[in-house]
Amino acid sequence: MVLSKVERGKRVTIVSLKMNRAMEERLAALGLFPGAEVEVVRTSRGGEMILACLDSRFALGRDLTRSIEVA
């Protein structure tokens, strides 16, 4: 399912990224690549999210959370 639909506090695994290549590479460099586990720390109505990945927190805009497929 799409990451933006995931509830707060859930741990999910990234399945695929559907965006331009540069952005996919950037996310991968931060540890957000297909197969990586992330935890949703904060959701908001607009779809923006805070993810916990490794020991960092990242804020992602809604365009990104809507383009990440998770399981």
Add this chain to the structure above:
Amino acid sequence: MSDSPRKVLKIALAGNPNCGKTTIFNQLTGEKRAVGNYSGVTVEMVKGRFQRDDFEFELVDLPGIYSLTAFSRDETVARDFLLTEKPDVIVNVVDASNLERNLFLTLQLKELGEPLLVVFNMVDLARERGLTFDLKKLSDRLELPVAEVVGVTGEGLDNVVAGMIDVQKTGVVDGSEGRFLSYSKPIENEITSVEAAIDVASAKMERKADAWDRPLGVQWLVTGEFDKGRRPEPEQSYDQVRNLPSVARRRRWLAIKLIEDDAPVVESWDVPEIVNLVTSSVERLSSSDGTPLAAIFAAERYGNVRKICKEVVRNEKKSVVKLSDQADRLLTHPFWGLLIFFVSMYFVFGLTFILGDYPVRWLESDQEALGDWCNQLWANNPDSLLRSLIVDGVIAGVGGVLVFLPNILILFAAIAILEECGYMARGAFLTDRFLTRFGLTGKSFIPMLVGFGCSVPAVMSTRIIEDRNSRLATIFVIPLMSCGARFPIYMLLIPAFFPLQWQAPVLWIVYITGIIIAAILSTVVTKFTFKGETAPLLIELPAYHKPTLKTAGAKAFERGWQYVRKAGTTILGVSILFWAFSTFPTLPEDRVAVYDKQRAAIESEAERLGVDLDMLNEEFTDEKNNVVESSGGAKESEVSSVVEHNSNVDAAKREQALALLERRSENDAALSEARLEYSIAGRLGKALEPIVKYAGFDWRIGTGLVGAMTAKEVFVAQMGIVYKIGEADESSASLREALRNSYPPLVGVCVILFCLISSPCLATVVVVAKESSWKWACAQWLTLTLIGFFLATMVYQLGLLLHLGV
């Protein structure tokens, strides 16, 4: 001259954003430099030097980066430096409390094949979280030397220095590239075959100048440097150097980057035999879902990092809920978080005003005293041009700007604290939804917030925005974030036209107005210029930490010093220039004589009464200064208090004397006005009057606004000169009074509005041009000035129509 010259070591500091790199840089070089706590605060590379033993260390603090792709400008800058400047040692600062993501960069730096030292930082923080590390094993697995340090205290810095010297001596240790660092079998196979292809191609290309002259082409492969126009050396063929370890390492790096489809590398090697081979390699490695190979490589590197961490890190306290996350529950809440955010912003400005008011008053009285003291030096010749230059040009100009320094220091200290404790990044998250609506991103928030301090660093900090369109749109509206230099204008005008209880709210409204106009403008710009194509938000939220007052103070001091320096040089120069503009050509003698005659007549009348007008004036001014600044209507009571004060003098006589004093002041003011009208500035202002009068401005304000085009704060200096010529009292309280007496509040509002929106200062225009293009800078200048004028006119005409504030 007995000492042999010290060996210079070029050191590059590389690491993730927020890894403590800049703190270590400051500790080593002793240079006080601002340490920000949001991604990408170090956009410019900062250099510093220090000496130890026989070495002179030349340190370069690279921008904080997550990886070595050429994704953002920060990464490009850092990578280009590492690839082409050939530092003697790369020092990779690693944040122990976030080891996996930091080691990801370490592996890539290692792949570069240059001498590398790992500095293990923030161990104290990691220990608090219950993490322990086996650094010997880490060094062993990475096949790299590791030095431990606590950046904040400087503990272990000697090891770092010793490590740099060691690494420089031994160079790269060629390890076995064992199971901890290599890629999976299929990838390694492809790398090997691409390496072979590079070998073949290099041998063919080495003699061709155009192939040799590509940035990451054969020349770089052979020498590790790139120097355009340098010819290949005929005595060394590629075959002779191909087996050197350094060449082999660079070849491997090139092969990886070719497979990753890294743009600059692919461009340098776009020869058919390589392109074909790489294409088929990529096809074999690609997965069905179209994940780019760079992402697959990233996943593999993270896999290696995880293997290393498993052996090296021990977590003793399992699943501790971090304080930072708890704080974020409230602070990033869509409603409460945003509320807290806006309240804290309002608090920052309130603090600036209330706390800043005291030192401002002290400074004002000091400046006044200095002006008076100078005036006394020319007591016999008050019309002296030199006196006028020093008192009205230099002291009034610079002093009028300096007097606002306390407010600026407080504002910057507050912003620095917000930056340092990590709240800024949360602000970016909270504001992203807003900002994307207006064609910007959450990342635009940081440059825009910096814009409240000064547009120049703000425009430069837009480099953290990878997306070009978002970046240009952000640059376009940054000047609408009311900068610190415009602050003196508000500080002058708001108290002049508004009672105390309204001052803070009006200032707040001014700032909000700027933000609203920025929102509208950025929407329009993104929609019509970029067709709505912008990149989404992606920002790291660093763990909150306690801001140190020292750092905040240092940053406030640094920014304040920048402001002073600007005030001391540009502003002084411009002030003097404008003093000259407003002094020359001087009023012809015969016209001055008319006023002089009238003055003499008034004075002789005073003599007949038996009062010394100068003494009376002094008493009057003293009395006025003692009365707490209040609204304009208090004059009557001031006068009577003076009268009561001197009981020996008959009240009626006193009344007469005061009337004479007033007539004399009016005569002096008329002379000043005549002089200014006759000057260049007056003529320029006059020439503009037919246009600016629609916004309620007269030629005096016009003159000030012309000055404000060079630098915003010049407006205050200019208004000071416009109203101070021939007057002894230079406190801005008296300037406020002069303004209050000359203009209705409506005009004050229009001036504030125009200053807020129009014509970004000269420095901003230049920086915008450098960061984007002259076309963009000019478009911005014109657009903003026109909007400013249009809105000021609208407000003025509407105010006139509704009889508001006239």
